[in-house]
Each structure stands twice: as C-alpha cells, then as structure tokens.
Amino acid sequence: MKLRYPITIEAGDDHTAFGVVIPDLPGCFSAGDTMDEAMENSVEAIAAWIETTLDNGGRIPGPGDIGVHAGNPEFAGWTWAIVEVDGALLDDTTERVNISVPKRVLARIDRYAAAHGTSRSGFLVNAALERIIQG
Numbered sequence: 001m002k003l004r005y006p007i008t009i010e011a012g013d014d015h016t017a018f019g020v021v022i023p024d025l026p027g028c029f030s031a032g033d034t035m036d037e038a039m040e041n042s043v044e045a046i047a048a049w050i051e052t053t054l055d056n057g058g059r060i061p062g063p064g065d066i067g068v069h070a071g072n073p074e075f076a077g078w079t080w081a082i083v084e085v086d087g088a089l090l091d092d093t094t095e096r097v098n099i100s101v102p103k104r105v106l107a108r109i110d111r112y113a114a115a116h117g118t119s120r121s122g123f124l125v126n127a128a129l130e131r132i133i134q135g
Contacts, residue, residue, distance in 0.1 A: 001087030006066035008078040009035065022062045023072070035079075043083050050089045055133060060090060078129050084129050 010019045018038035022045065023029040030045035032038030050060055072114055101109070106120075113123040 002084040004055045005063045010078045023069045046085045
C-alpha cells in the first residue's frame, strides 16, 4: 500500500532553493536545491515524521485532498505535487523473524526481560527502537 501525500513547494527568490510543506503533517517540511531534490527529500521527511510521531504515541493523519489544500491562501502561488511513501510505515502487524544469537547472550536477554516484566521479543524490539532513535 502506498500513501499519497500532497506537498506544496515554494521556489526561492533565485530558484536555486525549494522549500516544501506537507500540509497534512503539522511541522513536517523539507527542502532541496532543485525541484526534484525537494520532492525526493519530502518523502524522507514524511517517513521520519511518521516514525517519530508513532514512536511518541501520536496519531498519523491520512493524506488530505490536494484541491482543498490548494485553496489555502497561505500557499498561494506555490506549486503542488503528490508524493508516495510506503504504507508499511504504519503497519504494526507482528511478524515472526529468525535471528541467530549466541546461547549465552540469549540467556542474558531472557534474564533481563524476565526481571523487567517483559518478553524476549518485547525487550529486543524496545532495545532496537531505542538504539535507532538515539542514532
């Protein structure tokens, strides 16, 4: 499934920089040195916005109607486009995976998880997300 978000693009005064706003995602914006780069960067910005919002327990608004957004006087004279992002960003379906872990490490994971009232899977998911968020 693909999510198709409307974006609006404002060209800088010398047309060497382009700013992008994603109206459906408050505070989500991007930029690029060319129109194509601005559009590509907006896809990355949308993905990062969605991931951060979900990590913080927020709700993700669906894409709105580009015609409604285009009528907003705040964006008068801006260029409109649609970008696609992978809908898997919103998929919280559990998937079984097979990983290889040394037995001694697995035993430590299991002891830690049990001591903290979680499962092996829950611990590994939370640890991975924590590391990803920290960078």
